[in-house]
Structures are given as C-alpha cells and as structure tokens.
Amino acid sequence: MLEIMGNSLVKAAAVDFGIQWVGWAVAASLKTEKFYDLAGSGTFICLALQSLKWGGRYHFRQKVNTGMVVSWAFRLGLFLFTRILKEGQDRRFNKVRDRPGTFFVYWTIQGMWVFLTLLPTLIVNDKREDRPLTSRDYIGWSLWTAGFLIESIADYQKSAFRGNPENQGKFIxxxxxxxVQYPNYLGEIMMWSGIYLSSTSVLRGWEHVSIISPLFLTFLLTKVSGIPIQEKGAFKRYGGDPAFHEHIKKTPKLIPFIW
Known part of the structure; x- marks a missing residue:
C-alpha cells in the first residue's frame, strides 16, 4: 500500500514540477509573470482531478474534497488572472522577471506550494477503502465553506474598492x-485547514505528515510571500497617513480579536 501511494505521489510531483518548469521556460523567454498564478491554480485543478482518476474509487469524501479544491482554484485563478491583466503587472516580480535564474526559483517554490498544500487530497484520493463520514468531515467542510466565503467576499470588496476612482491613494x-487586516489570507488558511481536518478521518500513520499542508501554507502567507510583502507595500504607499497607522494599530492582523 505504501509503495502504491508512493508511486502516486511521485507521479503527482512529476506533473506538478513539470508544469511549473515549462511555465518558467515560457515566462522567462517572454519576460512576463502574467500567467504565473493561473499556472499555479491550473496545476491544483489538474492534480486534484487526476489523483481522483488515478485512485479510481470516487468515494464521497474524495469527490467532496476534490470539488472543494477545484472550486477554490478556479475562482482564485480567474480572479488573479483578471486582476493582473487589468493592472498590467505583479509587483512581486519587478526585480526577477528579467533574471531567469531567480525567476526559476519562484516557479519552483510555486511547485512546492502546490504539492505540499494538496498533499492531504492526494493521499485521500489514493485510498482504496472507504470509511463512514465523521464529525471531522462535517466540521472540516464547514470550515472550508466559511473560509471560501471570507476569501471571496474579501477579494470582491477590495477589487470594488480599487475600481472606484474616488479611492485613489486610499487604503481599504x-x-x-x-x-482583520488580511481577511483573504484568513479565509485561505481556514479552507486548507478544513480539507486537512476532513482528511484525518481516513489518514493513518505516516499519512498524518500531510498536516504540513495548512502549516506550510500559513508559513508562506505570514512569513514569506503574503503578509510581509503586503505590509511592505502598504507602508510604502500609506506610511505618511496617520489614519493608516491608527488602522493597523487597532485592527487585528489575521485572527479577529486575537492577532
């Protein structure tokens, strides 16, 4: 069983990094980052559906968790792709789009993000045996639903705010x-924590290593590519506005009423 699942994970990793590295080759030659996020979201959809097909069982839990991944990736990928087409560029890549070596690192990190975040779903979809639904499934799916709504609403509110010319130079x-200062990231963490929680209903032994999914995602968003980059840009744009400093002083960063 371990060998069979190992083979499935190896295939998933090969497809994942294959897509990222081909994407890097095209993006580096064109010196563009416009389809970076779209490639990442598309890889999530591809691997979620393909792992379900590789497993060949289509149990209810597998279909629900896979459907959640596909729904999230489709919405977020379309939102990010539409946004970058409208804005013309992604500030994260200002210093790397003309440096192929560094650009390659970004695409490789995206591959790691996809694989590690998707790990619980990959393992669950490879399960041969089915198990009855438990309270962890229902709690996990409820957590995912709440997170999906929070992220979707937050993205819509910010997009509408930026689209209003009267808000030019203002912060939302x-x-x-x-x-909270980053409700979209809160929603994202809730979704992947929910999928992992549902997965624990069937995970056994070493498979619990897939807890790295919500942990790695939280690390990326709070320490690497999420909040740190957003904070730096916000202080650069609004640092001279006393109202901005008052906002970040009184508003929890990620978790309401706590942090």
Missing part, C-alpha cells in the same frame, strides 16, 4: 477589512 478599511 471597511467590510471584512475592518475586522
């Missing part, structure tokens, strides 16, 4: 953005 501090 209404709606979900008045409750």
């Amino acid at each position: 501090q209404h709606g979900l953005w008045s409750i």
Whole structure:
C-alpha cells in the first residue's frame, strides 16, 4: 500500500514540477509573470482531478474534497488572472522577471506550494477503502465553506474598492477589512485547514505528515510571500497617513480579536 501511494505521489510531483518548469521556460523567454498564478491554480485543478482518476474509487469524501479544491482554484485563478491583466503587472516580480535564474526559483517554490498544500487530497484520493463520514468531515467542510466565503467576499470588496476612482491613494478599511487586516489570507488558511481536518478521518500513520499542508501554507502567507510583502507595500504607499497607522494599530492582523 505504501509503495502504491508512493508511486502516486511521485507521479503527482512529476506533473506538478513539470508544469511549473515549462511555465518558467515560457515566462522567462517572454519576460512576463502574467500567467504565473493561473499556472499555479491550473496545476491544483489538474492534480486534484487526476489523483481522483488515478485512485479510481470516487468515494464521497474524495469527490467532496476534490470539488472543494477545484472550486477554490478556479475562482482564485480567474480572479488573479483578471486582476493582473487589468493592472498590467505583479509587483512581486519587478526585480526577477528579467533574471531567469531567480525567476526559476519562484516557479519552483510555486511547485512546492502546490504539492505540499494538496498533499492531504492526494493521499485521500489514493485510498482504496472507504470509511463512514465523521464529525471531522462535517466540521472540516464547514470550515472550508466559511473560509471560501471570507476569501471571496474579501477579494470582491477590495477589487470594488480599487475600481472606484474616488479611492485613489486610499487604503481599504471597511467590510471584512475592518475586522482583520488580511481577511483573504484568513479565509485561505481556514479552507486548507478544513480539507486537512476532513482528511484525518481516513489518514493513518505516516499519512498524518500531510498536516504540513495548512502549516506550510500559513508559513508562506505570514512569513514569506503574503503578509510581509503586503505590509511592505502598504507602508510604502500609506506610511505618511496617520489614519493608516491608527488602522493597523487597532485592527487585528489575521485572527479577529486575537492577532
């Protein structure tokens, strides 16, 4: 069983990094990052559906978790791709799009993000035996649903705010953005934590290593490519506005009423 699952994970990793590295080759030659996020989201969809097909069982839990991954990836990928087409560039890549070596690292990190975040779903979809639904499934799916709504609403509110010419040079501090500074990241963490929680209903032994999914995602968003980059840009744009400093002082960063 371990060998069979290992083979499935190896195939998934090969497809994952194959897509990223081909994407890097094309993006580096064109010196563009416009389809970076789209490639990442597309890889999630591809691997989620392909792992379900490789498993060949189509148990209810497998279909629900896979459907959640596909729904999230489709919505987020379309949102990010539409946004970059509208804005013309992604500031994260200003210093790397003309440096193929560094650009390659970014694409490789995306491959790691896809594989590690998707790990619980890959393992569950490879399960031959089915098990009855448990409270962990229902709690996990409820957590995912709440996270999906939070991220979707937060993205819509910020997009609408930026699209209003009257808000030029202003920062958003209404709606979900008045409750926490980064509601979109909170929603993302909730979704993948929910999928992992549902997966624990069938995980056994070493398979619990897939807890790295929500942990790695949280690390990326809070320490690497999420909050740190957003904070740096926000202080650069609004650092001279006393209202901005008051906002970040009184508004929890990620978790309402705590941090």
